[in-house]
Amino acid sequence: MFWVGIGHAGTLISAILYLFRAGFRTTIYRCAEAMTVFAIMTAGLFPILHLGRPWKFFWLIPYPNWRLIWPQFKSPLVWDVFAILTYLTVSATFLYLGLLPDFAAIRDRERDPLRKRIYGVLSFGWRNSDLEWRHFARAYLFLAAFSTPLVLSVHSTVSFDFAMANTPGWHATLFAPYFVAGAIFSGIGMVFTIIIPIRRWFNLKHYVTLNHLDAAAKLCLFTALVVATAYITEFFIGWYGGNEIEHSFWYNRVFGQWWWAAWIMLTCNTILPLTLFWQKLRRNTTWLFTLSLFINLGMWFERFVIFDPSLSHEFEPWQWTRYAPTYIDWAILLGSFGWFAMWFLLFIKNFPVVAIAEIKEIIPPPLRVAHAVEGIDVAGMHLEYEPETPGERD
Amino acid sequence: MEGIVGVFRELDATVDAVAAVKKLKAGDIRVYSPAPRHELEHLLNTGPSVVRRYTLIGGLLGATFGYWIPIWISDYWPLVVGGKVVPSWVPYTIISFELMVLIGSLATVLGLFVVSRIPRITMTVGYDERFSNANFGVWVECPPDRQTDVSDTLKKHGAVEVRGER
Numbered sequence A: 001m002f003w004v005g006i007g008h009a010g011t012l013i014s015a016i017l018y019l020f021r022a023g024f025r026t027t028i029y030r031c032a033e034a035m036t037v038f039a040i041m042t043a044g045l046f047p048i049l050h051l052g053r054p055w056k057f058f059w060l061i062p063y064p065n066w067r068l069i070w071p072q073f074k075s076p077l078v079w080d081v082f083a084i085l086t087y088l089t090v091s092a093t094f095l096y097l098g099l100l101p102d103f104a105a106i107r108d109r110e111r112d113p114l115r116k117r118i119y120g121v122l123s124f125g126w127r128n129s130d131l132e133w134r135h136f137a138r139a140y141l142f143l144a145a146f147s148t149p150l151v152l153s154v155h156s157t158v159s160f161d162f163a164m165a166n167t168p169g170w171h172a173t174l175f176a177p178y179f180v181a182g183a184i185f186s187g188i189g190m191v192f193t194i195i196i197p198i199r200r201w202f203n204l205k206h207y208v209t210l211n212h213l214d215a216a217a218k219l220c221l222f223t224a225l226v227v228a229t230a231y232i233t234e235f236f237i238g239w240y241g242g243n244e245i246e247h248s249f250w251y252n253r254v255f256g257q258w259w260w261a262a263w264i265m266l267t268c269n270t271i272l273p274l275t276l277f278w279q280k281l282r283r284n285t286t287w288l289f290t291l292s293l294f295i296n297l298g299m300w301f302e303r304f305v306i307f308d309p310s311l312s313h314e315f316e317p318w319q320w321t322r323y324a325p326t327y328i329d330w331a332i333l334l335g336s337f338g339w340f341a342m343w344f345l346l347f348i349k350n351f352p353v354v355a356i357a358e359i360k361e362i363i364p365p366p367l368r369v370a371h372a373v374e375g376i377d378v379a380g381m382h383l384e385y386e387p388e389t390p391g392e393r394d
Numbered sequence B: 001m002e003g004i005v006g007v008f009r010e011l012d013a014t015v016d017a018v019a020a021v022k023k024l025k026a027g028d029i030r031v032y033s034p035a036p037r038h039e040l041e042h043l044l045n046t047g048p049s050v051v052r053r054y055t056l057i058g059g060l061l062g063a064t065f066g067y068w069i070p071i072w073i074s075d076y077w078p079l080v081v082g083g084k085v086v087p088s089w090v091p092y093t094i095i096s097f098e099l100m101v102l103i104g105s106l107a108t109v110l111g112l113f114v115v116s117r118i119p120r121i122t123m124t125v126g127y128d129e130r131f132s133n134a135n136f137g138v139w140v141e142c143p144p145d146r147q148t149d150v151s152d153t154l155k156k157h158g159a160v161e162v163r164g165e166r
Helices: A002-019 A029-050 A054-060 A076-109 A113-122 A130-163 A175-201 A210-240 A244-255 A259-277 A285-312 A327-350 A356-362 B011-024 B038-044 B051-076 B089-116 B144-156
Strands: B003-008 B028-032 B136-141 B161-165
Touching: A002 A029, A002 A076, A002 A130, A002 A175, A002 A285, A029 A054, A029 A076, A029 A175, A029 A327, A054 A076, A076 A113, A076 A130, A076 A356, A076 B089, A130 A175, A130 B028, A130 B038, A130 B051, A130 B089, A175 A210, A175 A285, A210 A244, A210 A259, A210 A285, A244 A259, A244 A285, A259 A285, B003 B011, B003 B144, B011 B028, B011 B038, B011 B136, B011 B144, B028 B038, B051 B089, B136 B144, B144 B161
Parallel strands: none
Antiparallel strands: B003 B136, B003 B161, B028 B136
């Protein structure tokens, strides 16, 4: 759930902001998209690990097996399989499609014959012709249009895994929007964690500008406020709903057995992001990076708080119990971060982390005759060069 | 397949050259640019992309299949609960939606590949590696007797290099 959530910001930035024509996405979306694909790959391991009989995971996929057994399509677990597999496939396709022209650019500049051959195969013989660009633009738009409802539906479907169960703290109609907002919020946190070091180490300050980070920080602040609203609504309904079981559960979650986890979550996800109301902090990369670590921590604890307090404080007192992670649990958690980091580092080593073709699209093209209106090219598109911006705190 | 390829450094020079070559009616024109440019698209006036048809058909097929398979399985192995109708369309809408997105997206990419004629095994004639970097290119597929006219027109409008290829 943590890793699926991480992936959502990538699709939001690459697809939804593409449809909204938000210019700040251009320089950060490639990293965010790659993060999405690797996060879903990581997330996909966990259901298999938790099945108990992991070698039978394919029983969830509908196919005419020899016993003629089919999955139960009314089960949220089956919806989850369809949602996650679709999300992985579409995200990977979307990422690869955007990479095609960039692979072609690398292929044409590469001098090593083997690498040139590899990038030639990866680019599928892309040639930047008007025919290819015309169909590419349309296909990219349609994939963005498909990805937009998909990103909203996937975490809604994940939330149904909980909301369909009659368990205190889970059985709520709020869960779908609450999960989607939380997923996007956690993903933006991870985008900052990834993009800020890359921007510094690869010296990409003139591509990933402070204005871009500022805009992304505003998005982060907005989703933090949505998440905070969801938390407050949950608490309010727990108190106002008149259900003694829910009331007891919520008290236990916030002030009882799990108070420490709940308050880590609340501090990291609702209080610290409020600092983004200040422009100086939105443009301070050190603070953005630090805050992103807190957001990652807070969103991990959000999932911990969703799982453990509910399962350890169900309807009957004999069901009330404790939970402490074993060293295997910690190893699986650390291993998932290692798996994710391995794929991401391989990606940034071999593939362009900034969308080359899209950057070329927004910079003014070379012209023989300067346009009459200063600062605007014949295409009517001009991205002003951003000089050293005051407030840089690297 | 033979013709003339011209390499340009500036966008406005490319636009002027394409307009002039179109007037010559010497043959099919293919324009290369490092990034999509609306000026070139408008000039070539090629109409809307047919990729949308693949998307529509793929999406409809996916949505239909997404309803059909759970309904068929429900009837094949009925689990009767409280006399309710066995196929339950509300949860099946989730399957239908996911398959609509999945098959629609894959059909879109298939459509892009088919209509753009990729994957391409060889780079074929009329392409230069500079076209993916910062330069623009114009390829005019024309018979030998028109090649001089085309070549002169491209040079006149600012081509930094013009060569015949076959």
